[in-house]
Amino acid sequence: MAEVVAEPSSLVGTLEVHRLSVSYGPVRALLDVSFEVPAGSITAVLGANGAGKTTLLRSITGLVKRESGSAVYKAVDLCALPPEEVVRLGVAHVPEGRGVIQELSVEDNLRLGGLWRSNRPELLEGLSYIYALFPPLQSRHKLPAFTLSGGERQMLAVGRALMARPELLLLDEPSLGLAPLVVGQIMSLLQHLSRDSGLTVLLVEQNARSALSIADRAVVLSLGEVVVSDRASVVAEDSNLRHHYLGF
Numbered sequence: 366m367a368e369v370v371a372e373p374s375s376l377v378g379t380l381e382v383h384r385l386s387v388s389y390g391p392v393r394a395l396l397d398v399s400f401e402v403p404a405g406s407i408t409a410v411l412g413a414n415g416a417g418k419t420t421l422l423r424s425i426t427g428l429v430k431r432e433s434g435s436a437v438y439k440a441v442d443l444c445a446l447p448p449e450e451v452v453r454l455g456v457a458h459v460p461e462g463r464g465v466i467q468e469l470s471v472e473d474n475l476r477l478g479g480l481w482r483s484n485r486p487e488l489l490e491g492l493s494y495i496y497a498l499f500p501p502l503q504s505r506h507k508l509p510a511f512t513l514s515g516g517e518r519q520m521l522a523v524g525r526a527l528m529a530r531p532e533l534l535l536l537d538e539p540s541l542g543l544a545p546l547v548v549g550q551i552m553s554l555l556q557h558l559s560r561d562s563g564l565t566v567l568l569v570e571q572n573a574r575s576a577l578s579i580a581d582r583a584v585v586l587s588l589g590e591v592v593v594s595d596r597a598s599v600v601a602e603d604s605n606l607r608h609h610y611l612g613f
Contacts, residue, residue, distance in 0.1 A: 465518055
């Protein structure tokens with residue numbers, strides 16, 4: 366079974382977001398956002414619709430141009446790189462909406478995620494690893510992606526990202542539209558990958574309860590600004606914070 370590679374040094378593998386600001390014309394989406402994602406940990410980014418969560422991930426991976434600030438990983442500012450160079454640094458981004466290619470088979474989608482693998486044995490090893498993580502994908506590997514359920518498509522989206530052997534995984538609303546049982550399975554998998562394989566995870570979620578149950582740290586955004594950045598357990602126990610910003 367393949368392993369998800371993690372950086373051995375917590376300093377090298379830490380993502381440092383520093384005073385990141387993004388605007389869409391006159392509309393400010395992010396303002397001086399700063400926090401760290403320690404290597405081998407899960408950091409949850411929480412907040413209501415319009416808080417700037419998706420913009421945060423897209424600016425880190427170069428899909429949205431930042432106005433100022435930085436997101437430093439392995440001593441490189443990811444915001445200054447084109448998306449393909451971000452991938453080469455070991456960063457994978459699973460966007461909101463389970464963006465798989467519907468007409469391609471499950472296995473062809475996974476193979477696309479493994480384009481950076483250097484040889485066929487590595488590619489086959491990667492496929493075996495993903496099928497071990499997500500058994501439903503193996504039984505449907507020849508079927509087109511549009512035949513999958515919502516939960517299976519989310520498994521495919523995560524599996525495709527893992528095929529690149531990332532060290533830092535960014536996920537945007539992986540629980541969106543999924544049944545509670547499937548949400549639990551996805552969250553358990555992320556926790557397993559972080560704790561057992563050393564994967565660093567930046568998780569954007571509206572399902573704050575689920576995210577806080579697996580996260581080590583939490584960042585709460587409101588209207589593009591950081592309200593709090595602290596241990597997930599501290600955020601989960603703050604009833605006033607939860608009521609005003611997280612809806613529970």
